[in-house]
Amino acid sequence: MTRATPAEDACTNALPTAALGGPVSHAVSRVARLHRIAAGKALKGVDLYPGQELLMMHLWDRGAVRQTELIRALELDPSTVTKMLQRLEQTGHVRRRPDPADRRAVLVEATDQSCALHTAVEAAWGSLEEHTLAGLDPAERTELVRLLAKVEENLCRETEDCPDRRGAASA
Amino acid sequence: MTRATPAEDACTNALPTAALGGPVSHAVSRVARLHRIAAGKALKGVDLYPGQELLMMHLWDRGAVRQTELIRALELDPSTVTKMLQRLEQTGHVRRRPDPADRRAVLVEATDQSCALHTAVEAAWGSLEEHTLAGLDPAERTELVRLLAKVEENLCRETEDCPDRRGAASA
DNA sequence: AACTTTACCTTGGTCGGCCAATGAATGGGT
DNA sequence: ACCCATTCATTGGCCGACCAAGGTAAAGTT
Numbered sequence: 001m002t003r004a005t006p007a008e009d010a011c012t013n014a015l016p017t018a019a020l021g022g023p024v025s026h027a028v029s030r031v032a033r034l035h036r037i038a039a040g041k042a043l044k045g046v047d048l049y050p051g052q053e054l055l056m057m058h059l060w061d062r063g064a065v066r067q068t069e070l071i072r073a074l075e076l077d078p079s080t081v082t083k084m085l086q087r088l089e090q091t092g093h094v095r096r097r098p099d100p101a102d103r104r105a106v107l108v109e110a111t112d113q114s115c116a117l118h119t120a121v122e123a124a125w126g127s128l129e130e131h132t133l134a135g136l137d138p139a140e141r142t143e144l145v146r147l148l149a150k151v152e153e154n155l156c157r158e159t160e161d162c163p164d165r166r167g168a169a170s171a
Numbered sequence: 172m173t174r175a176t177p178a179e180d181a182c183t184n185a186l187p188t189a190a191l192g193g194p195v196s197h198a199v200s201r202v203a204r205l206h207r208i209a210a211g212k213a214l215k216g217v218d219l220y221p222g223q224e225l226l227m228m229h230l231w232d233r234g235a236v237r238q239t240e241l242i243r244a245l246e247l248d249p250s251t252v253t254k255m256l257q258r259l260e261q262t263g264h265v266r267r268r269p270d271p272a273d274r275r276a277v278l279v280e281a282t283d284q285s286c287a288l289h290t291a292v293e294a295a296w297g298s299l300e301e302h303t304l305a306g307l308d309p310a311e312r313t314e315l316v317r318l319l320a321k322v323e324e325n326l327c328r329e330t331e332d333c334p335d336r337r338g339a340a341s342a
Numbered sequence: 343a344a345c346t347t348t349a350c351c352t353t354g355g356t357c358g359g360c361c362a363a364t365g366a367a368t369g370g371g372t
Numbered sequence: 373a374c375c376c377a378t379t380c381a382t383t384g385g386c387c388g389a390c391c392a393a394g395g396t397a398a399a400g401t402t
Contacts, residue, residue, distance in 0.1 A: 022300035024312065025206065027319040029225075030246070032203030033389085034326035035196065036358095040390080051358050054200075068380065075201070080359050082382060087357080104367040104380045129193035134325045136318065141195070144318045147311060148198040154305045155205035204359085207388095211360080222388050239350065251389050253352060258387075275350050275397040348399070357390080368379075 024151075035132065042124040046117045047091065053121050055084055056093060056110060060118050064109040066099055093117075195322075206303065213295040217288045218262065224292050226255055227264060227281060231289050235280035237270055264288075 039050040048056065058073050059065065071081050085108060088094040093114040099105035133141055210221040219227065229244050230236065242252050256279060259265040264285040270276035304312055 022296050022303075023316050024303055024319070025210070025296065025300050026225075027316060027323065028203055028206050028303075031319055031323050031326065032199055032206075033246075034323060035199050035203075037390085038326050039196070049357055054197075066380080071380095075204075076358090077360055078381065079361080079383080084358075086382095099380095102368075102380080104365095106381070125193050125196065129196050132193075132195055132199075132322055132325055136321060140318060140321075143314060144322075145194055145198060147307065147315045147318070148195070148202055150307060150311075151303055151315075152198065152202050152205060154303055155202065155209050208360080220387055237350080242350095247388090248390055249351065250353080250391080255388075257352095270350095273350080273398070275395095277351070344402090346399100346401070348397105350397080351395090353392105353394080355391090358388090360387080361385090362383105363385105364381105364383075366380085366382105368377105370377080371375085372373100 028151075035128075038131065039124075039128055042128045043121070046120050046124065048093070048117070048121065052084060052088060052093075053125065055081070055088070056114060056117070056121065057125075059094065059108065059110040060115065064107045066102075066105045066107055068105070070108065199322075206299075209299055209302065210295075213299045214292070217291050217295065219264070219288070219292065223255060223259060223264075224296065226252075226259070227285060227288070227292065228296075230265065230279065230281040231286065235278045237273075237276045237278055239276070241279065 036050050039053070043050060043053055046053075054074055055070060058070060062069070067078070067081055067085070070076075070085075071078050074081065085094055085096060089096060092111055094108060095111050096106050096108050099107045133144075136144065207221050210224070214221060214224055217224075225245055226241060229241060233240070238249070238252055238256070241247075241256075242249050245252065256265055256267060260267055263282055265279060266282050267277050267279050270278045304315075307315065
């Protein structure tokens with residue numbers, strides 16, 4: 001009922017209600033989407049799909065880890081990580097082997113082949129960052145980071161499964 | 172070669188290189204993901220999946236439109252929209268019919284049934300926005316919107332397929 | 343009028359990502 | 373020792389989103 005007669009929105013509002021009702025939410029979606037596409041382009045040269053680079057970076061960083069490590073670090077669903085790894089394994093970027101210390105766990109590590117990409121990926125990531133922030137002065141960048149962190153906090157709280165700051169000190 | 176010997180990263184840096192090399196990029200991914208999950212939860216009650224709500228909002232707003240309209244408004248890939256519509260049609264939220272004026276086009280409109288959700292969806296969207304921005308004062312919110320817009324601009328430029336303000340005078 | 347380009351949408355395939363449910367191994371209670 | 377709860381990982385199903393390619397109809401050219 002609230003619905004305007006189809007033929008009559010001569011006014012043709014440029015702004016969708018979505019943008020009015022939730023400017024930030026809307027902006028976040030759009031930025032994320034564009035950012036992902038940009039990442040995809042930047043990564044096209046290195047045979048990685050957007051999302052995979054973070055996983056690889058973690059492996060390059062920490063060597064052999066078990067899947068749980070990745071799941072917690074990337075904050076992804078277990079099944080997502082499993083599938084990503086299967087694909088990365090098939091493309092030869094990653095190797096998996098059973099953990100001798102725990103027969104239900106799996107150890108994951110980057111292959112030597114993949115290490116060749118390390119530099120390229122970090123360069124791509126860096127240039128992406130630069131591109132993203134073009135035209136923002138240092139103060140603005142800091143502020144953006146701060147605000148995003150706050151928002152993340154909020155959403156994290158809502159989700160209620162946010163990272164209980166990893167014990168870390170570790171064993 | 173930068174790779175530390177696997178067994179030796181005793182230091183175990185808490186921050187992944189990704190976060191150091193691209194704090195904002197990293198934050199954007201995370202925030203987007205959390206935001207999407209939150210949206211999913213908020214929408215769970217209304218039988219819509221995250222992403223669909225924006226499409227529906229557009230339909231509620233503008234009545235019957237052709238698919239191209241949606242594609243441009245949501246800035247999505249045509250195939251994405253086609254598939255979303257197929258699903259929305261099957262769940263009875265949307266109806267499609269050929270455009271009498273242009274035999275290759277299709278007109279899409281929200282079903283009456285779906286209109287019942289209109290209010291609920293907007294409420295959900297609004298509360299999501301509020302949740303996202305909890306603890307940010309008005310000035311911060313404004314600033315966040317401004318910064319995100321700038322970033323969007325940047326990424327849009329990169330992508331190079333951003334909405335060339337439809338005027339289309341174009342060529 | 344005939345031909346070529348352009349626009350509109352669909353299909354098929356691939357990825358990341360989620361949830362729910364399942365199998366295997368570990369660990370804790372009693 | 374036994375059983376039950378946890379943890380680790382996988383599978384299957386589904387959705388959003390992309391790209392590439394294809395088919396049909398409308399414009400624009402000649």
